[in-house]
Amino acid sequence: MKARIQSGTVLLYGYENAPERAELEQLFRSERATVRLAGRAASGETLGALLGLPGHPPTGAPPEQTPEEKALIFYAFSDAALDRLLDGLRARGLAAGALKAVVTAHNRGWTLAALLAELCREREEFSQERGDAAE
Numbered sequence: 001m002k003a004r005i006q007s008g009t010v011l012l013y014g015y016e017n018a019p020e021r022a023e024l025e026q027l028f029r030s031e032r033a034t035v036r037l038a039g040r041a042a043s044g045e046t047l048g049a050l051l052g053l054p055g056h057p058p059t060g061a062p063p064e065q066t067p068e069e070k071a072l073i074f075y076a077f078s079d080a081a082l083d084r085l086l087d088g089l090r091a092r093g094l095a096a097g098a099l100k101a102v103v104t105a106h107n108r109g110w111t112l113a114a115l116l117a118e119l120c121r122e123r124e125e126f127s128q129e130r131g132d133a134a135e
Contacts, residue, residue: 008077009034009051010085011103013112014070020094024072027088031081040066043113047103050112051075064113067120071099099123 010028015021016039025035038050043064048056072095074082082102089095099119101107107115 007032007081009036009075011036011038011047011050011073011075012071013038013073013116014098018070023092024089024094027092027094028085031085031088033077033081033085038112043116044111046109046111047073047075047115048108051103051108053108056108061111064111066113066116069099069116069120070095070097071101071116071119073101073103073115075103077102 010033012021012024012035015024016037028035036050038045040063042050043066044061045058046056049058072089074085077085086100099116101115101119110118
């Protein structure tokens, strides 16, 4: 009998009532990923706590201000599995405008709000650089 090995975890932010949520969950589960949801109420918690990582207990921190964005946050995927998921998203036209991040040893202690703010800052910086290059 073959064991079904868990692939990784995807934390979905801003998808609580999104029409594409079921399709996203189906795609991620087809790759044997665990899917967790996080909303604004969880924005003061660390990524480690939201993912249930050892050494990162929930703090019960109050929500922090977050941007009006959706995000897909990936944890513990091999490069090949992450590539398959991203290819699957593109092929299905899902989450095209969503922020995307990978949890690392460096950022697992960040709050969800801090990660979202950093991703928005990076997106803005990248957009400005692309605009400058086009001129």
